[in-house]
Amino acid sequence: MLSDETLQRLGVQPRPFKALLRTFVTMDLRGQFYAQATNAKPGELISPLFWVVGQLLTVSVLLCAVLQGRVEAWFYATSNLSVTALFMFSAIVVEFQEAAYDPADVQVVGHRPVTARTWSSARILNLGLYVALIGVALTLFPTLMGLGLRDTGPSWLVLYPWASAIVAVGTASGALLLYAVSGIGAPGENLRRVAAWVQIVAILGLFYGGQLMLRNASGGLELFAANPPAWIHQLPTAFLANDVASGGWLFLAAGTLISGAMAYGALLGLRRAWTRVARVAPAQSQVEVKPGAADAMLSGTASGSIFPSRHEGAIFWLTFTMLSRDGELKSRNLPALAMAASAAILGPLIGQYADPMAGHSTDAVLPIATMVLLVTAIPTLLNNLSFSRDHEAVWRLRPRWGAKAARAVQTAVHARIFVPLLLAHGVLLFAMWRDPIGAIAYTVIAFLILDLVMRLVSRTLLGSPILRRPAARGATVGSISTVAAGVSALASVLGGVWFYVAPYPALLGGFALLLFVAAQSVRTGGARP
Amino acid sequence: MPTTAIAVEGLTHRYGDKAVLHDIAFSVQWGEICGYLGPNGAGKSTTLKTVVGLLKPSEGRIRIDGKDPASEDLGAREVIGYVSHEGGLYQLLSVREHLTLVADLHELDEDASKTRTDELVALFEMEKFIDKRIDSLSRGQRQRVALCCALIHNPKVLLLDEPLTGLDVSAARALRKLLREMADDGAAILYCSHILDVVERVCDRAIILADGRIVADAPTSELVAQAEDKTLESVFHALTRTDKIEDLKGAFD
Numbered sequence: 166m167l168s169d170e171t172l173q174r175l176g177v178q179p180r181p182f183k184a185l186l187r188t189f190v191t192m193d194l195r196g197q198f199y200a201q202a203t204n205a206k207p208g209e210l211i212s213p214l215f216w217v218v219g220q221l222l223t224v225s226v227l228l229c230a231v232l233q234g235r236v237e238a239w240f241y242a243t244s245n246l247s248v249t250a251l252f253m254f255s256a257i258v259v260e261f262q263e264a265a266y267d268p269a270d271v272q273v274v275g276h277r278p279v280t281a282r283t284w285s286s287a288r289i290l291n292l293g294l295y296v297a298l299i300g301v302a303l304t305l306f307p308t309l310m311g312l313g314l315r316d317t318g319p320s321w322l323v324l325y326p327w328a329s330a331i332v333a334v335g336t337a338s339g340a341l342l343l344y345a346v347s348g349i350g351a352p353g354e355n356l357r358r359v360a361a362w363v364q365i366v367a368i369l370g371l372f373y374g375g376q377l378m379l380r381n382a383s384g385g386l387e388l389f390a391a392n393p394p395a396w397i398h399q400l401p402t403a404f405l406a407n408d409v410a411s412g413g414w415l416f417l418a419a420g421t422l423i424s425g426a427m428a429y430g431a432l433l434g435l436r437r438a439w440t441r442v443a444r445v446a447p448a449q450s451q452v453e454v455k456p457g458a459a460d461a462m463l464s465g466t467a468s469g470s471i472f473p474s475r476h477e478g479a480i481f482w483l484t485f486t487m488l489s490r491d492g493e494l495k496s497r498n499l500p501a502l503a504m505a506a507s508a509a510i511l512g513p514l515i516g517q518y519a520d521p522m523a524g525h526s527t528d529a530v531l532p533i534a535t536m537v538l539l540v541t542a543i544p545t546l547l548n549n550l551s552f553s554r555d556h557e558a559v560w561r562l563r564p565r566w567g568a569k570a571a572r573a574v575q576t577a578v579h580a581r582i583f584v585p586l587l588l589a590h591g592v593l594l595f596a597m598w599r600d601p602i603g604a605i606a607y608t609v610i611a612f613l614i615l616d617l618v619m620r621l622v623s624r625t626l627l628g629s630p631i632l633r634r635p636a637a638r639g640a641t642v643g644s645i646s647t648v649a650a651g652v653s654a655l656a657s658v659l660g661g662v663w664f665y666v667a668p669y670p671a672l673l674g675g676f677a678l679l680l681f682v683a684a685q686s687v688r689t690g691g692a693r694p
Numbered sequence: 695m696p697t698t699a700i701a702v703e704g705l706t707h708r709y710g711d712k713a714v715l716h717d718i719a720f721s722v723q724w725g726e727i728c729g730y731l732g733p734n735g736a737g738k739s740t741t742l743k744t745v746v747g748l749l750k751p752s753e754g755r756i757r758i759d760g761k762d763p764a765s766e767d768l769g770a771r772e773v774i775g776y777v778s779h780e781g782g783l784y785q786l787l788s789v790r791e792h793l794t795l796v797a798d799l800h801e802l803d804e805d806a807s808k809t810r811t812d813e814l815v816a817l818f819e820m821e822k823f824i825d826k827r828i829d830s831l832s833r834g835q836r837q838r839v840a841l842c843c844a845l846i847h848n849p850k851v852l853l854l855d856e857p858l859t860g861l862d863v864s865a866a867r868a869l870r871k872l873l874r875e876m877a878d879d880g881a882a883i884l885y886c887s888h889i890l891d892v893v894e895r896v897c898d899r900a901i902i903l904a905d906g907r908i909v910a911d912a913p914t915s916e917l918v919a920q921a922e923d924k925t926l927e928s929v930f931h932a933l934t935r936t937d938k939i940e941d942l943k944g945a946f947d
Contacts, residue, residue: 184798192786195827272782276746277799278768 178283185274185287190294192267221252221302229310236390238316242325242406243397245307249300249329250336250402255500256299257340285436292341292435300333320412327417328405335401335424338431345434477573484577487553494553498582501545505538509590513597520598521667522606529667532594533660536611539586540618540656544649546578547622575619583615606673613680614659618652620687698757699724699851699882700745705754707740714740715906718754724850727873727883729893729914732903733934738886739779741903742855745884746776758851772800775849777840779856785829789820789839792828793846800847807846814842817868834860841869852876852883858892870896894918894926904934 169179228248232241274284308325311317397403404416472478487494512518512531519528587608594604659680666672698721705718715737722728732738743749745756747763747770756763761770776782783792797807815821818838823831828839837860844852852873858866873883873896887893893900893914900917902910910917910933914926921928 178801180801181799184795188784188787188791188795191791192784195786267784269782269784271748272778272780273784274799275748276763276771276774276776277796278771278801279799280768 175286176280176282177286178280181277181279182283182287185279185284186290189287189291193291193295218298218302221256221299222306224248224252225303225306226310229306231386232390233310233313234315235387236314237410238311238314238321239403239406239410240390240393241307241311241314242328242409243400243403245303245311245325246328246332246402246405247400249303249307249332252303253296253299253333253336254340257296257337258496258500282436289432289435296333296337300330300337303333304329316410318412321409324409324412324414324417328402328409328420331405331417331420331424332402334428335420338424338427341431342427342434345431345438472573477570480570480573481577481580484550484574485581487550488577488581491553494549497549497552498542498546501542501549502539502582502586505535505542505586508535508538509593513593518594518597520594520600520603520607521664522600522603522670522673523598524668525665530664532607533664533667535590536614536663537656537660539583539611540615540659541649541653543578543615543618543622544652546582547574547619550574571623575616575623578619579612579616583612587611587615606677610663610673610677610680613677613684614656614663617680617684617687618655618659620684621655622648622652623687697723699726699759700884701755701757702741702745703755705741705744705756706752707737707744707749707754708752713752713906715744715751718903718906718908720901720908720911722851722882722884724882725877725880726899727877727885727897729897729900730884730886730903731888731890731893731900731930736903736934737906738903739855742776742778742853742884742886746774746853747771748778772847773850775844775847775852777837777844777854777857779859781836781840783828783836783840783843786827788827789824789831789842792839793842796843796846802847810846810848811842814845817872818842818865832860834862834865837861838865845872850881852881853886854883855886856888857885858887858889866892890926890930900926902930902933909933 167182172179172182225245225248228245229241232244236244270284270288304326307329308322311321311325314321401420405420408414408416472481488498508531512535517528517531519526519532521529521533523529590611591604591608594607595601598604662676666676700720700722702721703719705715706713707715718737718741720728730738730741740749744751744754745758745763747756750764758770759773761767763770763774784795787795793811797804797811800807802810815824818841820835820838820842823835828836831839837857841857844854857869861869870892873885877883877898885893885897897914899912900910900914901908902917910929917929918924918926921932
């Protein structure tokens with residue numbers, strides 16, 4: 166495809182370019198993330214299809230199945246194109262470090278006789294392949310299943326993939342432009358956090374549409390799809406969907422030009438940014454760390470009163486520190502919390518955040534849904550720990566691993582993530598409900614549910630404990646997809662029970678007691694290695 | 695060919711506001727093995743990174759074989775071999791794949807690079823793990839791979855940051871022998887290490903760095919001769935333990 170002459174004309178050294186591209190693709194395919202997830206033997210080439218692409222295919226199939234036969238082609242296309250945009254953005258934000266910029270590049274390539282243009286070209290093509298793979302995963306099922314809609318014809322087979330490609334390229338380019346503008350390397354971490362929050366805002370939009378469906382008691386999905394709110398018509402994906410559904414091409418042509426221009430801009434921006442980092446290692450100035458709450462808590466004899474041993478105190482401290490200081494880990498965790506955050510922000514804004522204890526009402530569904538969504542983040546949060554830069558330090562913890570050590574990990578996740586979130590949420594509830602008992606009861610039950618699920622997840626995920634695994638960064642702890650599905654189902658059941666017992670204090674108290682007893686009876690995974 | 699292989703003039707490097715190198719100046723001639731010593735945090739690795747072009751110096755001028763290593767002119771980087779203390783290896787590649795990558799990056803003739811690879815693999819006894827993934831190797835095995843990657847293109851200028859880290863006795867011996875042979879063939883070697891007796895045996899000259907400043911730059915034999923117990927270690931200790939580095943500056947010139 167790319168001859169040596171073409172590459173030379175582009176100012177790229179052919180042989181180093183091909184060697185680098187081959188290396189980058191090999192490493193993408195050989196990522197331990199995938200190898201561990203599939204229990205593959207070392208050295209085997211594992212397709213990322215199982216993990217990232219597999220997940221996207223699953224999301225895509227589920228959405229198509231929900232919409233199939235119930236909505237018109239325009240709404241179907243708008244929904245799928247919007248989801249493509251959202252997940253493409255998310256994939257670039259979360260996986261950018263793995264897919265596009267490896268800090269080892271500077272150490273391996275920086276002092277070799279390779280031009281920055283050659284290296285950045287290989288990286289850009291590698292990133293292009295990654296974007297293409299995700300794009301195909303998000304396009305395949307909507308294209309095939311869309312053919313079965315009432316109002317689609319053969320032109321769908323051309324127009325939908327065209328629109329999907331525009332959305333995929335445009336979104337990926339937009340995300341990459343953000344990186345290019347802000348610089349790559351250390352400053353990129355801050356941007357990742359910003360981008361993760363942008364993702365939360367995007368989810369807010371989708372959530373708003375979703376809750377409108379829930380609220381519409383008389384019509385359901387069909388009515389909502391037939392009469393969507395005006396803002397949906399203003400989405401760029403809705404304009405593209407117009408052409409896909411009607412067989413037009415005007416918006417598609419304009420979209421092609423715009424996404425092409427964005428891709429070109431991203432290409433130039435990335436090349437400039439990469440040229441800077443290709444040669445020069447990011448400055449690693451010494452960072453002074455001021456002891457935080459966890460350090461103070463674990464100093465001296467204090468740790469003895471909180472944890473049975475200093476060993477467990479150390480595990481708590483290591484986990485807490487990973488969650489506090491590792492910007493990359495934070496940006497991986499934020500998307501997992503995005504749905505719950507969206508519900509908690511949106512609910513009060515639309516007046517659907519009523520006290521479940523005040524009586525059964527559809528307005529009281531969202532506060533409980535918030536908690537269900539928070540619970541579903543647990544497997545991801547635990548699994549993400551192995552992506553921390555400090556994960557390699559866990560070998561120190563392995564020889565004396567036990568059930569209490571696994572509990573220390575959970576305590577740290579509670580202390581760093583859930584307790585602060587629950588407290589902030591409790592203040593919000595108090596401000597809204599003007600009912601301190603209701604806010605406290607809600608917060609306590611939410612914590613009990615989180616704790617129970619955390620312990621249960623530990624039995625499956627931490628049964629091969631995340632911090633007891635070999636110290637390979639990014640090593641996942643097993644089939645997280647299965648665990649995540651189980652947690653979603655369990656959280657929904659618990660949320661449903663909570664909703665129905667909430668107005669009855671005696672039943673609510675019994676429910677809380679049951680949660681507490683159940684949590685205490687769960688033995689945390691932690692068999693000695 | 696320029697008479698000086700490595701020329702560093704007025705090199706100052708700052709991380710933020712903190713200067714870690716202060717007006718460093720030295721040169722290494724062709725055929726010379728120059729030790730570059732200093733306590734932890736003295737600025738040795740930072741010097742090497744700026745010399746190979748991985749860090750942009752805040753001030754100063756660096757030339758390798760008469761060329762700027764940080765420029766897009768690849769001349770300087772073609773002659774450099776560098777072993778960093780971070781390793782500088784892609785962990786997910788096998789040893790053979792990594793060596794092939796490096797050979798491709800240097801655009802080496804395939805037959806010649808194969809011959810050279812075979813020589814180095816035999817020298818560092820890497821036959822048993824040539825097809826293993828690097829992340830599955832021991833520290834010492836990884837260091838052998840890093841050395842092979844630095845040597846595969848027969849560099850004229852070799853910069854080594856703690857090259858003996860993790861190496862066993864036979865590999866360390868092989869490396870020392872190879873360095874002497876390379877220097878005899880005209881290569882310039884800047885050798886950064888904490889193992890002073892090796893520096894004493896291998897290096898023609900030693901530069902001692904303390905707190906980002908050069909406090910001694912002299913032939914190793916002269917430095918040792920001036921020490922009380924005739925060891926480089928006592929010279930090193932005397933020069934780097936004191937708070938009054940400024941007073942000692944130039945004492946061994």
